[in-house]
């Protein structure tokens with residue numbers, strides 16, 4: 001290899017890359033495992049994902065949110081500015097591109113959407129309600145509900161002041177879970193406010209800005225660590241001199257079950273009135289499972305007001321499902337006019353777990369309606385019939401293999417399609433076809449027109465059964 005300045009002069013590729021590639025050139029057995037913390041999505045797994053996405057999309061569009069998207073790679077600084085130390089320095093996949101730029105695979109969408117709003121602030125009609133269903137990566141320790149590659153729905157409203165915006169976003173989270181079949185006893189919504197947290201840290205606990213940041217992070221992981229570890233780390237943050245009084249104050253805060261239980265110095269603030277207004281709005285929307293929780297922090301730095309999180313109440317999955325909040329400062333960071341912004345991001349992995357532990361996963365069939373079994377020399381005619389059915393909106397997979405009938409049938413069963421249709425020379429001549437419902441085993445002889453109505457009716461029935469299933473469970 002002729003190597004100059006790290007590059008092979010003949011092909012122009014980096015020399016170390018060529019050495020690396022040559023190591024694997026003759027490898028016979030490559031692993032079938034996907035990269036750590038990621039999953040392969042086979043058609044059967046995609047069914048549940050698509051079901052959840054369909055509910056996400058219908059709730060978002062039902063509230064007047066419009067779809068948008070942003071790049072998968074972003075300059076690292078858009079996260080460094082306000083997303084917080086942990087996300088940027090520990091969890092972000094970073095790479096240097098061929099032009100020596102530091103880029104990140106997006107770990108979240110909030111900075112990107114804030115940039116998009118700032119870039120077109122003069123043209124956009126506000127309030128702007130936008131949603132996205134997208135793929136993200138974070139370098140986290142893979143565990144139940146946490147993966148390195150994951151999906152989120154992001155819903156954000158820009159340019160709408162006051163508690164109405166928060167109430168709408170929270171109502172959307174509530175609607176997503178109930179449309180997926182949940183009832184209010186299966187989850188709770190915890191609410192706090194960053195401004196209350198700031199008052200609490202500065203005035204009540206007497207912490208400076210650096211100590212306050214550390215204490216916020218400690219509160220954020222309170223439920224994930226042992227009480228002794230929480231205590232030891234809190235003492236470290238206070239310092240020996242003020243630790244005893246500090247711990248007493250924390251104990252008092254943790255005992256507060258409602259806003260009325262808060263110490264007077266905190267209770268008498270604008271931020272508390274803001275939270276009260278939000279609870280009034282939620283009550284008007286008929287949401288009864290929201291509670292105030294002084295320990296709820298949310299890890300991201302950009303939140304400026306309300307923060308909230310949806311929690312699973314099932315004993316086997318007692319954890320945060322998803323969250324969000326108000327982040328009024330982010331659009332301004334991109335040179336835009338400072339602007340009101342509220343949003344949230346349900347994740348796919350946590351939603352799947354929620355549905356599983358509450359037994360809310362419906363039986364999901366293939367998206368193919370008919371598997372067409374071709375008998376004898378009928379391929380040409382069968383191809384034409386399949387085309388005609390597709391033009392009527394029926395989803396048809398045509399068996400082109402010329403295999404024996406039982407082999408074709410076996411494939412149809414394995415694919416979990418709803419119907420098998422038999423097409424041979426006799427069927428083509430008489431224009432009457434055998435349609436077999438694979439679930440009931442019922443076989444009927446029908447004209448092509450009747451095949452279309454039978455199959456489309458069946459598909460609609462399945463869709464409404466999914467909806468009924470959701471209602472029954474709720």
Ligand code: HAM
Nearest residue numbers: 108110146147150321322323324343344345347349350
């Ligand atoms: P976040 O709390 O970092 O907020 O993530 C929101 C949700 O995404 C989590 O509650 C979880 O369901 C899912 N999620 C996050 N990381 C992972 C992971 N490693 N594996 C599986 N699921 C994950 C945000 O991302 C904010 N940008 C949300 C937001 C939107 N705030 C305002 N607008």
